[in-house]
Amino acid sequence: MASEDKVRVEVLLPKELYEKAVERGREAGFNSFNEFLTFLLEQIVEEEETEASLSPEDEERIKERLRSLGYID
Amino acid sequence: MIPKPHGGKLVNRVVTGEKRDRLVLEAEELPVLSISYERAVDVVDIAHGVFSPLEGFMVQSDYLSVLHDMRLSNDLPWTIPVVLDVDPDEISGIKEGDYVALKHGETIVAVVRIDEIYGWDKREYAEHIYKTLDLRHPGVAKTMKRKELLVGGLVDLLNEIEYPVKHRVLWPIETRVLFREKKWERIVAFQTRNVPHLGHEYVQKAALTFADGLLIHPLIGWKKPGDYRDEVIFMAYEALIKHYYPRDTVVLAGLLMNMHYAGPREAVHHAIVRKNFGCTHIIIGRDHAGVGNYYAPYEAWTIFNEFPDLGITPLFIREAFYCKKCGGMVNEKVCPHGEEHRIRISGTAIRDMLRRGKTPPEYVMRPEVARAVIEAGNPFIE
Amino acid sequence: MTEYRREGRYTTVSIPVTLYNRIKKLIEGTGFTSVSQYVAYVLREIVAAHEERKYEEPFTDEDREKILEKLRRLGYI
Numbered sequence: 257m258a259s260e261d262k263v264r265v266e267v268l269l270p271k272e273l274y275e276k277a278v279e280r281g282r283e284a285g286f287n288s289f290n291e292f293l294t295f296l297l298e299q300i301v302e303e304e305e306t307e308a309s310l311s312p313e314d315e316e317r318i319k320e321r322l323r324s325l326g327y328i329d
Numbered sequence: 330m331i332p333k334p335h336g337g338k339l340v341n342r343v344v345t346g347e348k349r350d351r352l353v354l355e356a357e358e359l360p361v362l363s364i365s366y367e368r369a370v371d372v373v374d375i376a377h378g379v380f381s382p383l384e385g386f387m388v389q390s391d392y393l394s395v396l397h398d399m400r401l402s403n404d405l406p407w408t409i410p411v412v413l414d415v416d417p418d419e420i421s422g423i424k425e426g427d428y429v430a431l432k433h434g435e436t437i438v439a440v441v442r443i444d445e446i447y448g449w450d451k452r453e454y455a456e457h458i459y460k461t462l463d464l465r466h467p468g469v470a471k472t473m474k475r476k477e478l479l480v481g482g483l484v485d486l487l488n489e490i491e492y493p494v495k496h497r498v499l500w501p502i503e504t505r506v507l508f509r510e511k512k513w514e515r516i517v518a519f520q521t522r523n524v525p526h527l528g529h530e531y532v533q534k535a536a537l538t539f540a541d542g543l544l545i546h547p548l549i550g551w552k553k554p555g556d557y558r559d560e561v562i563f564m565a566y567e568a569l570i571k572h573y574y575p576r577d578t579v580v581l582a583g584l585l586m587n588m589h590y591a592g593p594r595e596a597v598h599h600a601i602v603r604k605n606f607g608c609t610h611i612i613i614g615r616d617h618a619g620v621g622n623y624y625a626p627y628e629a630w631t632i633f634n635e636f637p638d639l640g641i642t643p644l645f646i647r648e649a650f651y652c653k654k655c656g657g658m659v660n661e662k663v664c665p666h667g668e669e670h671r672i673r674i675s676g677t678a679i680r681d682m683l684r685r686g687k688t689p690p691e692y693v694m695r696p697e698v699a700r701a702v703i704e705a706g707n708p709f710i711e
Numbered sequence: 712m713t714e715y716r717r718e719g720r721y722t723t724v725s726i727p728v729t730l731y732n733r734i735k736k737l738i739e740g741t742g743f744t745s746v747s748q749y750v751a752y753v754l755r756e757i758v759a760a761h762e763e764r765k766y767e768e769p770f771t772d773e774d775r776e777k778i779l780e781k782l783r784r785l786g787y788i
Contacts, residue, residue, distance in 0.1 A: 264725035267747040269754070271722045272404040277754045280761055293750070294726055300753055301733050337762060339769045394720070402720065404755070496785065502770060506778040507787055509768070580787060634742055637752055638759030 331508055331516070331607045332640050336382030336405050339501060339605065343376045343486045353487055356430040356437050360423055362415055367587050369433040369490045370550055371411055374586055376439070376486035377500040381605045386413040388481030389447040396457045399594070399635065406601065406636045408594040409458065412449070413441070414476035420446060436488050444482040451475065458591050461623050467553075468590045468620075492585050493549055493559040499582040504544065505607040507580060513541035517644065518603035518611040520618075521547050522588070524557050524565035524683075524702055526694045528674045530573065531649035531658040536612055542578055544608055545570075549583040552710045555680075559583065561701075561708040568701040592617070592624035593632040597639070604641035613643045650674060651692045658692075683708060726750070 269277075274289075281292030310318075322328045334340075344352055364372070374380050382405065387395070390402045392410050401407045413431075423429060423443060431439045455462050455469045464470050492498070499507070508516055517536040521529065537543050545566055549559040557565075566581050586602065589595050595618035603611045617629040630645045647660035651672040655664050664671070674693050682689050688699040702708050734746045743749045770778070782788050 263728040265728050265731040265746075266723045266725050267731075267750050268721045268723055269747065269751055270398075270400070270404045271720055272402065273751060273754055273758065274722045274724065276404070276758045276762075280758055283761075290725065293724060293754075294730060296757065297726060297730055297734065297750065297753065301730065301737060304737050305733070331768075333763060334769075341769075499782075499787075502774070503778050503782065505768060506770065506775055507782050510779060510782070510788055582787075637756035640759060640763065 330514055330609070331505060332604050332609055334378065334381040334501065334605045335601050335640065336403075338382060339505075340375065340378040340381040340384050341502070342384055342484050349487060352440055352485060353437070355428075356440050356487060359428055359430040359440065361430045361432050361437075362413075362419055362441075364413070364431050364433050364438070366433060366490075367551060368413060369431070369438050370492075370585055370587050371413075372431060372439045372484055372486060373490055375411065375484050377502075379501060379584070379586065379602055379605060380411055381501070383411055385441065385444070385483040386479075386481050387411055388445040389479075392447075392449070392479065392481070396454065399597070406597065406639055408601075409589060409591060409598040410454070412479045412481070414449075415446075415478050415480055416476045417478055419476075420478065420480065431484075433490060436490065438486065438488055438490060440485045440487065441480070442483045443480050446478060446480050448477070449479050458589070458594055459623065460592070463623070466590065466620065466623055494563055494583050497563055497581070497583045498549070498585055499580075499606075501605045501607065504580070504582065508542065508607045511542060511577065515540040515610065516542050516544055516608045518544045518546050518599075518606065518608040520599050520603075520611070521545065521562070522552075522556065523676060524562055524679075524708075525569050525698060526674050526676070526679055526689070527651070527658050527692060528649040530569065530695070531660075532612060532646045535646055536610065536644055537578060540610060542580065543574075544603070544606065545579060545581045546584050546603065546606070547581075548586055548588055550585050551587065554710050556710050557702075557708055558705070558710055561705045564701045564705055565698045568697040569695060572697045573695060588618070590618060590620040592619040593628045596629040596643075597632055597636065600633075600639060600641050600643055604639070608641060610642045610644050612646055615645075615648060680709075 278289045281289050284292065286292035286295070319328065375383055375385060387410055392412055394400055394402045395407050395410050399406065399408045425443055425445055427443050428440055429443060430437045431441055451472050452462060455472050459466050459468045461469060464473065517540045519533050523529070533543055533545070547559070547562050563581065570579050570581060596613050599618065600611045613629055615627055615629065616624065619629065633639070633643050647662055649658045649660050651657070651674070652659045652664045652666050652670050653672070654666040654670045672692065679689050679694060683699065683702050686703055688696060688703070731746055734749055738746070738749050743752070779788070
């Protein structure tokens with residue numbers, strides 16, 4: 257994991273947005289923009305993943321129950 | 330909370346006092362560009378902060394960025410270019426950095442500092458803004474008739490222009506003071522160019538249910554034959570508000586602004602402008618600012634997904650109709666009954682009845698509203 | 712005719728490849744067509760929310776009085 261994280265991928269941002277975000281990161285006390293961006297994205301992705309974390313099998317099982325109870329067709 | 334203006338600062342380019350006296354004198358010596366009524370309306374809107382953060386007509390970087398990315402070059406959402414078109418002949422001899430006077434009719438409306446002179450591709454404009462090159466689209470037709478060059482630059486308003494129901498027009502700084510005075514925090518804007526029927530009332534009241542106040546905000550200015558006259562729209566709404574809205578829940582004010590029929594892009598534009606007026610929400614119809622079949626159904630709703638940073642919340646409220654079974658105004662979302670029980674309200678049918686002096690049925694239009702329109706004499710633009 | 716140049720308006724930043732891949736997976740089947748687009752979306756949301764907090768109305772008490780006077784005259788208050 258750790259060594260893989262040293263590999264970085266570039267993403268493209270509008271310059272003006274980048275500058276405002278850098279300012280925001282600085283105000284929030286981060287040492288570098290990359291650190292701020294990574295922190296932010298990890299938090300958000302974490303949240304989103306938890307929401308979407310249902311395995312296909314689990315989802316099918318739940319749907320089956322909802323079907324048997326008549327909630328879905 | 331009343332949102333801050335778009336871009337953080339409410340623009341004021343209205344020149345007053347001694348500075349105005351001086352500029353008026355100076356303007357007489359300046360080269361003159363004649364502008365159409367529509368461009369004069371743009372000038373007035375810029376000066377009064379309706380288009381904050383714009384302080385003038387767009388320079389090329391902003392123009393292209395708006396066209397392609399729906400954002401100003403500083404990344405702020407913006408979907409309709411605000412550009413001043415000129416003939417090459419008119420500006421021969423004028424260079425960047427010069428000041429020129431903008432004249433409409435006999436009035437010098439403003440002075441503009443020419444920051445940039447650049448060319449544009451009107452077909453590209455039409456394709457991006459209207460999503461069609463069809464000349465039957467009113468926006469496309471107008472665009473193709475515009476002049477060949479654009480000039481960008483800072484505007485200073487010297488004289489107001491003439492427009493209908495002037496005493497009913499409020500500018501952003503005025504509605505902001507008003508909303509604060511009323512202690513409203515959630516304010517919903519309703520865009521219209523029509524006299525209200527029960528469908529409009531239903532949609533407005535659905536929104537008002539969870540807001541503190543409603544800004545009914547008719548667009549005034551240029552109209553086409555067959556449209557309701559601006560005065561009539563105000564009389565109709567005044568009747569409606571008097572008889573059917575609780576005290577202190579509604580502000581009725583006119584908005585002097587051009588109409589483009591640019592559908593989804595214009596829906597976002599309408600939202601940005603209402604944010605400048607201090608609104609927190611805006612009602613967006615399924616085919617907001619649409620015309621013909623140039624835009625996909627619900628496109629005026631989905632476009633908002635691209636703007637997490639808009640600063641005003643769109644309310645997607647479905648069109649209302651009368652259902653005989655429900656016994657009232659409803660919409661798709663709340664009425665289970667079939668089409669055979671539903672009476673859809675047709676704006677054209679209402680117009681025809683009113684033209685013949687006939688009062689539409691009460692489930693279509695409030696009798697007080699119909700009376701106000703009929704008593705106005707000639708309610709339509711000739 | 713006009714050639715719209717994106718160069719110069721954009722800048723590159725980098726994120727760890729693991730994070731990049733997680734985002735790529737997350738946006739599958741959504742309206743987002745690239746990781747860059749998603750990152751811009753997130754940042755715009757953050758920046759806008761923050762800017763909203765630090766603002767005061769641009770009018771002086773004197774302006775306010777004048778406007779209130781007009782609003783009273785027009786019957787708005």
